[in-house]
Amino acid sequence: MKTFADKAIAYYQSLTAPSSLPPGVGVMNPYEQPAVRAIVEQFYTRFYMDTQPRVFVLGINPGRFGAGVTGISFTTPQNLRRYCGIDNDLRDTPELSSRFIYQVVEAFGGAAAFYNRFFLTSLFPLALTKETTNGGTVNYNFYDDKQTTAALWPAITEAVRTQISFGADRRVAVCLGRKNETYLNRLNEQQGFFDRIVTLDHPRYILQYKSKALSTYLDQYISTLYDCLAKP
Template identity: 75%
Template sequence: MPTFADKAIAYYNTLVAPANLPPDIGVLNPYQQPEVEHIVGEFYSRFFSDPNPRVFVLGINPGRFGAGVTGISFTTPQNLRRYCGIDNDLRDTPELSSRFIYQVVEAFGGAKEFYSQFFLTSLFPLALTKSGRGTGPINYNFYDDRITTEALWPAITETVRTQINFGYNRKVAVCLGRKNETYLRRLNDQQSFFDRIVTLDHPRYILQYKTKDIPMYLERYIATLHDCITDV
């Protein structure tokens, strides 16, 4: 029987960027790089080599300094080494979301315990960028303009449809981001992937605007995640 890891590795290492985006929107596909292909294989083999279902934790789309570099959701090269024990030669990158997520992972009991219960992913699996005014590319969200959203909607639908076949708990999904919730609920209304959706504030929002309240948000994350696995 194929494991969760088998299915995830096959999926990520064959991802192709869509060709129908507006001309000023770029896509980063790290999975075409040999080192990222190796990282994906090692990460999923280490934490997902079983057929057990996971609770899906869904972000928006990767940032260019997290999964846009490593191929692992919400994970920078340095956090891949420090928390997941996976050596790599990728350049360390700044990524607020990854900093908070790995505080959550550690508070939950570490990477092995966390990933035995949860699958971190995104509605769209590749990092998006937009040309900045004299600053180079900047991070972009799939919902930042209507044309991009509608162009990617079939790919978003297929992303979630394919990934739930890795092995998922359909009773509940965790949505990261209040605005993201609008789109996940729209998708779920159309496709009935999950019985229930619970939403948490996005890690980037927490570290950018609510740093004084990080302990409260961390406690809220852990309580919500424990409620989700109790609901399984």
């Protein structure tokens, strides 16, 4: 029988970027890089080499400094080393969401304990970028314009469907982000992926706008995660 790790590794290493995005919207596919492919294999082999269902924790789409670099959701190169014990030569990157998520991971008991029960992922699995007027690029969300949402909706549907097959506890899913909730609820109404969805404020929002209440949000996250594990 294939393990959660077997299915996840095969999926991420086979991802290809969509070709029908609006002008100015780009996609980062780190899984094309040998170093990232090796990281993905190490990470899932270490934390998911079993057939136990996980509660899914779903973000929007990866950031260009998190999974857009490492291939691991909400995880920068430095946090991959520090908290997951996976050495790598990738350049350290700034990523607010990863900083908060790994405070949650540590509060839950560390990476092994957290990943034994949860699967961090996103509705769309690849990082999106947007060209700026001065020639630079910034993070972009799949819901930031209607054209991008419509173009990616079939891919989002298939991405969530496929990831559920890794081994999801479909009784509940955790949604990260209040706006993301709108789209996950729409998807769930269409597809019936999860029995219920609970929503938490997005890590980036917390650190960018609510950092003075960090401990309160951390407690809320931990409480919600334990509630999701409780039998109905």
